[in-house]
Amino acid sequence: MISTFYEKIVGTSPPPEPSEPKVLCVGLSCLDIVQLCKHYPQEDSDQRCIDFRYQRGGNACNSCTVMSQLGQPCEFLGVLSNEQFSQFLQDDMRKYKIDFLHCPIMENGGCPTSVVILSMSTGSRTIIHHDQNQTEITLSDFEKLNLENYSWIHFEGRNISEVLLMMQHIENYNKSVTQRDSETNEKLSRYTPITISVELEKKRPELLDLLPYADVAFISKDFAKSRGYLNMSETLKNVSHDAKTGATIFSAWADRGAMALAPDGTIVQCPAFPPHKIIDTLGAGDTFNAAILYYLNKEKLAFKKDYSSNASDSIKMTIQQNYNIESSEKCQTEFIDQAVLQEAITFGCRLTGAKIGLQGFDGLSSIYKNYL
Numbered sequence: 001m002i003s004t005f006y007e008k009i010v011g012t013s014p015p016p017e018p019s020e021p022k023v024l025c026v027g028l029s030c031l032d033i034v035q036l037c038k039h040y041p042q043e044d045s046d047q048r049c050i051d052f053r054y055q056r057g058g059n060a061c062n063s064c065t066v067m068s069q070l071g072q073p074c075e076f077l078g079v080l081s082n083e084q085f086s087q088f089l090q091d092d093m094r095k096y097k098i099d100f101l102h103c104p105i106m107e108n109g110g111c112p113t114s115v116v117i118l119s120m121s122t123g124s125r126t127i128i129h130h131d132q133n134q135t136e137i138t139l140s141d142f143e144k145l146n147l148e149n150y151s152w153i154h155f156e157g158r159n160i161s162e163v164l165l166m167m168q169h170i171e172n173y174n175k176s177v178t179q180r181d182s183e184t185n186e187k188l189s190r191y192t193p194i195t196i197s198v199e200l201e202k203k204r205p206e207l208l209d210l211l212p213y214a215d216v217a218f219i220s221k222d223f224a225k226s227r228g229y230l231n232m233s234e235t236l237k238n239v240s241h242d243a244k245t246g247a248t249i250f251s252a253w254a255d256r257g258a259m260a261l262a263p264d265g266t267i268v269q270c271p272a273f274p275p276h277k278i279i280d281t282l283g284a285g286d287t288f289n290a291a292i293l294y295y296l297n298k299e300k301l302a303f304k305k306d307y308s309s310n311a312s313d314s315i316k317m318t319i320q321q322n323y324n325i326e327s328s329e330k331c332q333t334e335f336i337d338q339a340v341l342q343e344a345i346t347f348g349c350r351l352t353g354a355k356i357g358l359q360g361f362d363g364l365s366s367i368y369k370n371y372l
């Protein structure tokens with residue numbers, strides 16, 4: 001039996017929605033058990049580590065932690081449960097002012113857990129994950145959202161077929177808010193279309209099926225390596241063949257920094273900003289993604305152009321027949337030019353460089369204030 005947190009705890013009246021639209025992150029929240037080791041351990045050895053902690057993790061959830069510290073209203077959507085560690089995750093989201101009111105709560109469900117080994121000698125983070133048979137967010141969970149409350153929706157590439165349906169649901173919404181009255185040419189809605197982003201992180205080639213629906217895509221180095229790409233430019237070049245026309249694509253690559261493809265086809269790049277001492281690389285990619293979402297979403301909201309003026313320019317993209325879905329929308333990326341993209345990627349690399357000099361995510365808000 002699944003109910004939402006809202007139905008279970010809050011009752012019937014909906015909570016007041018913020019005046020500023022939120023960024024929604026759909027994906028995983030899990031428990032991270034982090035062991036800080038001097039060196040990566042040898043198999044079948046017995047040793048002590050330097051430190052131990054547990055914290056809330058998961059790509060989408062970590063990105064919310066970072067955005068919340070930057071002052072961005074954000075919401076997490078993922079499956080939660082009544083189990084004690086899942087309660088810990090929920091308490092922690094409250095602490096960080098991350099909205100999770102629409103998360104389905106699985107009675108008798110478990111809590112996905114990762115054991116993470118941080119190596120002080122190399123700065124690596126090794127993640128061993130168990131999903132505790134947790135189910136994933138489906139279209140029917142997603143349909144309960146009022147999309148007017150969001151300016152940007154980010155998906156972790158996970159349950160591909162359902163994520164595709166959710167992306168298509170957003171496209172339909174976007175069509176409805178950009179419609180005009182045929183006689184007066186007046187816009188029929190005061191809402192702005194939603195920008196869709198996706199992260200291809202896990203080493204699963206099927207994740208490429210999500211690209212034709214994304215306005216913005218993040219390609220992790222793990223995914224890129226699993227495809228045989230040796231560097232960021234090779235990644236962008238290859239992946240762009242599967243992407244929507246006008247999409248913005250990011251490739252982040254640890255100490256090499258990051259590179260991005262702009263909607264007009266130009267490439268921008270930024271080196272990494274390593275801290276004095278690397279303390280904790282867990283969640284570096286999630287921090288980078290959050291910084292980009294934050295920066296580009298602010299640019300989007302500041303962008304005064306009428307979003308529906310070029311509606312007739314829409315392009316038809318057909319994706320893999322096994323999903324039998326068509327994408328006919330234009331990219332929601334008009335606000336991204338080369339200069340904006342360069343600023344965004346520099347902000348992303350700077351913030352992430354600062355994060356890996358910290359334990360966990362606390363302290364990012366003061367770093368951000370200094371950055372401004």
Ligand SMILES: Nc1ncnc2c1ncn2[C@@H]1O[C@H](COP(=O)(O)OP(=O)(O)O)[C@@H](O)[C@H]1O
Nearest residue numbers: 252253254255257258272274284285288349352
């Ligand atoms: N060792 C490092 N030195 C400096 N910056 C780093 C380092 N590792 C990660 N970063 C920063 O974090 C971003 C994302 O890192 P990456 O390792 O690709 O993510 P993930 O956590 O997904 O493996 C990089 O683009 C870079 O800016």
Ligand SMILES: O=P(O)(O)OC[C@@]1(O)O[C@H](CO)[C@@H](O)[C@@H]1O
Nearest residue numbers: 057058059114282283284285286
């Ligand atoms: O940014 P990274 O370091 O790649 O992601 C870290 C992380 O989100 O990924 C795991 C789930 O795959 C979580 O246990 C952990 O918090």
